[in-house]
Amino acid sequence: MNSQKLYNDYKAAMQKIADLRFSISLLNWDQECYMPKSGAGFRAQQIGTLSAIAHEMFVDSKLGDILSQLNTSGDLDENQKRNVQESWKDFSREKKYPTEFVERMALTTSQTYQAWLSAREKNDFSVYASMLDTMIKMKREEADILGYENHPYNALLDLYEPDCKVMDLDVLFEDVKKNLVDYVKNISNQKQVETGFLKQNFPYQKQWDFGIDILKQMGYDFDAGRQDISPHPFTTNFSMKDVRVTTRVNENDFSSMTWSCIHEGGHALYEQGLKEENYGLPLGEAVSLGIHESQSRLWENLIGRSFNFWNANYSALKKYFPNQLEKVSALDFYKSINAVKPSFIRVEADELTYHFHIMIRYDIEKQLMDKSIEVKNLAEYWNDSYKKYLGLSVPSDNSGVLQDIHWSHGSIGYFPTYSLGSFYSVQFFNQAKKEINSLDEKVSKGELHELREWLRGKIHQHGRKYSAKELCMRITGEPLNFKHFMNYVKQKYDGIYF
């Protein structure tokens, strides 16, 4: 059959699958944002049914035949070839899972999540340990199903960050250990910055309005998206023309909303920057979670916690909250939102100690996978690690090993992408400063347009055309290197603390 005809069949099949997957995303979005509580049971069933149909359509042997024919066809252009390659990779991986395993995993996930909820309620890890142990065993089984070299964890990492290996992460987190741990200890010995004024009453509606202003300034397209409230902020998309963010508002803590808006806005710009023509195809999808996170963190930290950004926006913020911020200078505000302080909870951590949280989780995940540690010893190991790297005595399981939902969902290999994102973001931003005339000055005037376009051109529009590693080489001329992050940290935090 003619290659272009075949390619069109492939594209049509992929778009139908995307139609289902995006519908599932809407079912999930609604579940988080609007669904009344009694709707939960049937909703879970509906998501299950649509997921099964999407899976069946994707592993259909007809699609497999088309892909394998296209794989050897010489008549495709570069983008078409890349789409076919990536889809073939996805298809081949998906085909490896026996139906029995998929069904068992669905059940185990649901049970482990329920056990986690119970354990959270009782603030007691032991309630959850045996289900988590079952889950970890299944994840080892999954690694075997998928296949791997050197370390079973590599198989799982690949699900979130294709081509990323234990070897890469070991280098990075060794750097974190060698450089960042001591740097943070030094900060602890300095005079601490004032942060109390962030905990005043900041009325809901004003916070919300300010968040919307910032999203607009970032160039988030409200004709192709919207913001809603959910317990945990997230970004989701139903096409590149409908990319939604959520946030939450704590009236007694200004830190809660603004940077979550900016963070999710960064994710959303990536999705809005994908090309419409690639709907349903790999080139219409983000390349990896690490690169996705590089976008959210670039906006959240390198822009949203920079002095330049607040130079542009602090007077607008003071108009919203004149009394609360009356006596707070822009500089003091900037320092307060960058305060470094070891704490128990990952999602509340500052820009630096955040990576200790990830480092600890990475260390644990890797050892769970190669059986160096056992689930029953996890709480103890966790607490020892927090003592060692953050200098903290974890007071309870809820503030410790039970804090994250990820493992209960079977997401092992996900956490490292958060750190990867931060490290990539600095390397990308440094390059942006080289290529965009007076970027700092523009940011300090609230002119973010050029940066957004730069990111779109360099990253967003390509989807999965290049791997994360290739993208980093293409953009910055070198592989990911922790030194860029560390240099940025020193420059910024020396200014604040030393």
Added chain:
Amino acid sequence: MNSQKLYNDYKAAMQKIADLRFSISLLNWDQECYMPKSGAGFRAQQIGTLSAIAHEMFVDSKLGDILSQLNTSGDLDENQKRNVQESWKDFSREKKYPTEFVERMALTTSQTYQAWLSAREKNDFSVYASMLDTMIKMKREEADILGYENHPYNALLDLYEPDCKVMDLDVLFEDVKKNLVDYVKNISNQKQVETGFLKQNFPYQKQWDFGIDILKQMGYDFDAGRQDISPHPFTTNFSMKDVRVTTRVNENDFSSMTWSCIHEGGHALYEQGLKEENYGLPLGEAVSLGIHESQSRLWENLIGRSFNFWNANYSALKKYFPNQLEKVSALDFYKSINAVKPSFIRVEADELTYHFHIMIRYDIEKQLMDKSIEVKNLAEYWNDSYKKYLGLSVPSDNSGVLQDIHWSHGSIGYFPTYSLGSFYSVQFFNQAKKEINSLDEKVSKGELHELREWLRGKIHQHGRKYSAKELCMRITGEPLNFKHFMNYVKQKYDGIYF
């Protein structure tokens, strides 16, 4: 194969199809309530894909085999038999449509709707006439595909109101013509009631809050539903545990919101009253649009526009709007919300003249189907009818033949169910008054619980167990009869106008 095993296979298949159909409903709900405008293109595609999958799953020959085996099985209980019968009817009908016709209809519907939008914009029926003509021809074709006795319109009626025939409707609307037209003329000659105070400023949030109060009083379960804003109020459901209503608020017209809340709330109580165990099965679905509308209208008119209801709620309303209603007595308020006045727009019509709007549409639809009139003469015929029955000269096509979306969607045979609903509602309510001790008194104290339970027991819980006609016989002991509606009208409106 064992009948119960076979029945379980049937049930599982039906529930999967329901999962898809309810997902489509969510895609639609979101489209009306929250979707950003650029999302429209891909959303339409997603709805199309899911619809096609649901259709394919339903007309699958395996399901057909199961149904035909179950059809002749003696081992099913009464409810199971009814489910199978009704599904077989649905299946047989769905199978009649050639794929070519389904695809052509989808295209024609989209084009006719677009033509209607253009015509609305230009306020000119002729822009739309040729597409509507194509649509009408396809509806005649559809009637031929489906088959019918006596009149092609019967085939289309059956889609919305199973077993309802032209013969039934002719009798009803002849009664409308003979009784109601003159009655309304007499009202026109009486002193008109004061309605001006309904057009003051009624702030958004207070209207919203009052609407929520009323929905709660009706017994609408907010744990299994929610209310949102949409341009046109509607009720939709994603299971009996997630039944949502929408409304709209006009700050300068109190009439706009409250009765739409009550109306949609009536629809929603029906859906919330279906039994969970029947999810995905005919017994888990409303029996007909007419019966559905009987529930919305019973609540909207027989409760929501009754003096008893406002006896219970007027003081609460005055608390929300003390200035606006300061000088308005409960009686004057009651009269104003029941003012009878011929007008151009169906959705703004009062409880009586509403049926003239439907009568005219029914007359036109029937004649379009049997070719007694042609589309090109429709505007003229419309205007003549409005002159004849409502005494009004239609000033423009937008206020006339272009006002409704229904025909542009290919919904022919839908309008009569609105009148059927009103007529059924009176007959049901009369019976409720016989069976519920001092119902009027309870309503006048805001005690609506017993009425809701009565409706649930008599109607909601049965789903499609009985046909609409059977249901009416079972509940009221006689077939639908217009005289009950007319008696109600006289009793109520004699009190207001004579």
